Amino acid sequence: MHCGETHTQTLRIDLGTEEAPTSLDGLISIAHEKLSHAYRLSQPTLCWRRLYTDACILRSLACILGRQTEAFAAESVARLDQAIIVAGPAGEGRLELIHEFISRLQVMLPPTTRISRLLTSNATPSPPPPNTFSDPILRLDTSPSLASFLNKCSRAPFVLSGFIRDWPALSEHPWHSLDYLHSVAGPARIVPVEVGHDYRSDDWTQKLMPWEDFLDALVPARDGTRPALYLAQHNLFNQFPALRDDIVIPDYAYAAPRPPADYPDYRPPPNEDQLVINVWLGPAGTVSPAHTDPFFNLYAQVVGRKTVWLAPPEAAPHMRAYAPAPDAPSTQPHNPAANTTEPLLSNTSSLDVFVPDADALPVAFKEHVVPRAMCATLEPGDLLFFPPGWWHAMRSEETSFSVSMWF
Known part of the structure; x- marks a missing residue:
């Protein structure tokens, strides 16, 4: 199964155009839907995973090129995380590229608040062990x-x-x-x-x-x-x-x-x-x-x-x-x-x-x-x-x- 020349051509759009974000959003939705369908039918998923990955990367780039604000940077980091979670991500060097992109975007964001707490035990006692084993x-x-x-x-x-x-x-x-x-x-x-x-x-x-x-x-x-x-x-x-x-x-x-x-x-x-x-x-x-x-x-x-x-x-x-x-x-x-x-x-x-x-x-x-x-x-x-x-x-x-x- 191939992702189709129409979808591939969309990835070659000029990121400077006003239509780029809308086109890429639609492409991400299509790739996600096709990917889910392929998983359910045990069909090959690589092309849809690559399409989803590249569309998320380009959409985040278009977002930042359009307006460099904290809100847009946070939105782009989340979108890149979705590329990792949903798609793998697929494509040679894509994971490393996403990590580098996220690091650069996080410079635009306030640092996480330091929290000195620990993942500690709950106060309630543990239930007894099951009696379903010998x-x-x-x-x-x-x-x-x-x-x-x-x-x-x-x-x-x-x-x-x-x-x-x-x-x-x-x-x-x-x-x-x-x-x-x-x-x-x-x-x-x-x-x-x-x-x-x-x-x-x-x-x-x-x-x-x-x-x-x-x-x-x-x-x-x-x-x-x-x-x-x-x-x-x-x-x-x-x-x-x-x-x-x-x-x-x-x-x-x-x-x-x-x-x-x-x-x-x-x-x-x-x-x-x-x-x-x-x-x-x-x-x-x-x-x-x-x-x-x-x-x-x-x-x-x-x-x-x-x-x-x-x-x-x-x-x-x-x-x-x-x-x-x-x-x-x-x-x-x-x-x-x-x-x-x-x-x-x-x-x-x-x-x-x-x-x-x-x-x-x-x-x-x-x-x-x-x-x-x-x-x-x-x-x-x-x-x-x-x-x-x-x-x-x-x-x-x-x-x-x-x-x-x-x-």
């Missing part, structure tokens, strides 16, 4: 060698206590510092957030919001009225590359383990590094319901505590996953971990594994899943590993900042 996740006393990891340890989940304590994110550049998180981004940045504790809920939604407002919302309000906002499964390092220097990718992520026996269709991420890194930042009570992913996962707990529930792929028949879309092609087998038919729910269980009373769950779940399930509460500095296809659910016990590394 064993704790294995905690290893020492880090396995790469040979041991490949030959033995990569077959089942384990936790390495304190493995990432030497990350800058836990020391000289502490991610629990609101002042640092504000300064590393600079003014006028926006991020994508989920609104609601659980994406299965009817009132759950998504939105873009200022990074500063999101951070402020993570500080518990005295009256408990703050909304549940969750920055979930987002490559924040694409937006704020300085944060990438605060983590150290474990060697295990580059070990290239063999496909597990219970997940023979495993393939590493299809990007150049064969690695996908995302962050998860939200308040106490935010939940990622039980679901599967198609990759090996190293999950690093940086700030706060998070409870993790796990069950092996063989539990799938008893997890009551949401059904695939009724109009999904009948010739294509449904792989829940591939998550191709219902982007949010096809790999997700409808059961609440954190329910206080396990008696409320189906008999088949209690008989076939609970005996195989395991659980642990991660502390800051802990590293969790689990193989592809494993069901996993997460619950933040307090304000939590985590990094997932799929490989």
Whole structure:
């Protein structure tokens, strides 16, 4: 699929003309609509991503050339963030160009206010651990060698206590510092957030919001009225590359383990590094319901505590996953971990594994899943590993900042 010569010609307009902003706004809307449609139909997206990226860059340039004010600079920074969030961004050198453009625009803006507060624990006590598991996740006393990891340890989940304590994110550049998180981004940045504790809920939604407002919302309000906002499964390092220097990718992520026996269709991420890194930042009570992913996962707990529930792929028949879309092609087998038919729910269980009373769950779940399930509460500095296809659910016990590394 091609973006079309008409749309391409629009990118060659004279930025000095009065019609440029309107034309580029329309082009951004078209590219966004076409990109969303291509994602839904699993069609190629590269050309629409590149069109969206370039249109956002040119529109921001037209905005500044037209009038250099703080308002226009902030508007342009937000638009460039959208290019990163929505489109990748696509195109050689585009991400670096956007970072340079944002830095130049931020010079025109007042600096972010220094905030000495920390992402601290909530005053309310944590709920009890779930009773939907039989064993704790294995905690290893020492880090396995790469040979041991490949030959033995990569077959089942384990936790390495304190493995990432030497990350800058836990020391000289502490991610629990609101002042640092504000300064590393600079003014006028926006991020994508989920609104609601659980994406299965009817009132759950998504939105873009200022990074500063999101951070402020993570500080518990005295009256408990703050909304549940969750920055979930987002490559924040694409937006704020300085944060990438605060983590150290474990060697295990580059070990290239063999496909597990219970997940023979495993393939590493299809990007150049064969690695996908995302962050998860939200308040106490935010939940990622039980679901599967198609990759090996190293999950690093940086700030706060998070409870993790796990069950092996063989539990799938008893997890009551949401059904695939009724109009999904009948010739294509449904792989829940591939998550191709219902982007949010096809790999997700409808059961609440954190329910206080396990008696409320189906008999088949209690008989076939609970005996195989395991659980642990991660502390800051802990590293969790689990193989592809494993069901996993997460619950933040307090304000939590985590990094997932799929490989």
